[in-house]
């Protein structure tokens with residue numbers, strides 16, 4: 464049996480983003496043991512989300528370099544720090560960028576899934592306990608990212624950010640429930656609360672938008688209109704519940720007018736799953752007067768702002784946003800895993816590519832090709 468690594472520094476492979484827009488470098492990274500309230504996880508599978516690309520590109524005001532990106536993953540607990548009682552080595556887990564301490568003002572409010580316990584530290588790439596990083600390369604500290612840093616064979620996270628899941632669940636699949644799929648489903652079920660018979664518009668048919676479509680279908684939406692500038696997305700989108708397709712490039716009119724004309728005055732619900740502030744405006748303005756609700760899911764670059772005429776809201780449209788689809792991470796990610804195990808939600812269908820950690824730069828390139836939804840990296844190579 465292998466010697467225990469508990470309490471030891473682990474040296475392992477990780478993809479380090481030394482600087483914005485520079486290729487990631489696979490380095491031998493030293494990962495310190497978990498301190499009080501922390502958990503060290505052996506990451507087995509991680510996917511790439513568009514948000515990893517966004518931060519790597521230098522457009523994230525919270526992006527710090529050098530860092531280890533990655534936030535859509537699954538693994539096994541290697542060791543736990545002092546005071547951690549509800550997790551133990553061997554537990555199968557999904558690290559979650561949205562914590563749930565169950566004790567802070569926000570967790571207790573019953574009004575949000577956002578947790579205030581560790582957010583100040585995760586936003587500056589550090590751990591709460593000593594405001595330092597657990598990662599280093601030859602003594603140089605490397606920042607954490609989103610409190611998860613899953614592009615590493617081992618990572619250290621706060622215990623309030625760890626969802627313990629069914630050990631039977633395939634980690635190379637359910638890693639997707641750490642972000643994109645959960646976010647799209649939750650945007651529909653928790654944030655918008657789409658009712659049966661609703662007319663829905665989804666802007667952007669990547670993984671997040673397709674999960675919105677899947678969620679809307681399961682909620683009984685009567686029409687699900689998918690909007691994307693890449694017509695290649697349309698065929699695959701049918702499998703996720705999209706009933707009609709619109710490519711803005713095929714129209715001279717503003718896209719909001721196209722959708723309003725198609726839907727007798729506008730949709731009941733719209734979702735922006737791109738991160739483009741002009742499309743966020745269009746998504747709001749294609750909603751029906753008096754009740755239409757638009758949910759912002761996409762993450763827009765630093766300095767970008769949304770705008771519309773206040774009259775749009777005065778006349779009853781509602782503008783909302785969602786983080787992790789409103790799901791409470793530790794309570795509800797295990798439930799999502801069960802739904803997958805019971806074949807009630809799709810996951811495998813979003814995985815278009817599988818690669819090894821050593822191929823991570825190729826996987827980043829794939830994010831810009833229409834054919835890639837999610838690429839899952841096996842971490843052992």
Ligand SMILES: NC(=O)c1ccc[n+]([C@@H]2O[C@H](COP(=O)([O-])OP(=O)(O)OC[C@H]3O[C@@H](n4cnc5c(N)ncnc54)[C@H](O)[C@@H]3O)[C@@H](O)[C@H]2O)c1
Pocket residue numbers: 512513514517642643646666667668669670671672690691692693696711736737738739742759760761762763785786787788830836
């Ligand atoms: N709020 C959250 O909690 C949360 C969680 C996950 C991802 N996100 C964000 O959601 C967005 C989508 O993520 P993803 O991983 O699905 O991304 P993705 O890149 O896979 O998908 C984006 C889709 O939008 C399409 N698109 C681009 N510009 C367009 C335009 N002008 N009009 C119509 N379609 C356009 C692309 O062709 C693509 O199909 C990103 O901004 C990501 O950062 C937010």
Ligand SMILES: N[C@@H](CCC(=O)N[C@@H](CSCO)C(=O)NCC(=O)O)C(=O)O
Pocket residue numbers: 512513514515523524525526561577582642762763764765785786787
């Ligand atoms: N650092 C960015 C914010 C990015 C952002 O909005 N992140 C989403 C999750 S994207 C996952 O792919 C989120 O949940 N935000 C809530 C939070 O971070 O607490 C910026 O500053 O622009």
Ligand SMILES: [Zn+2]
Pocket residue numbers: 512513514515534535642643
């Ligand atoms: Zn994500």
Ligand SMILES: [Zn+2]
Pocket residue numbers: 562563564565566567568569570571577578579580
């Ligand atoms: Zn909390």
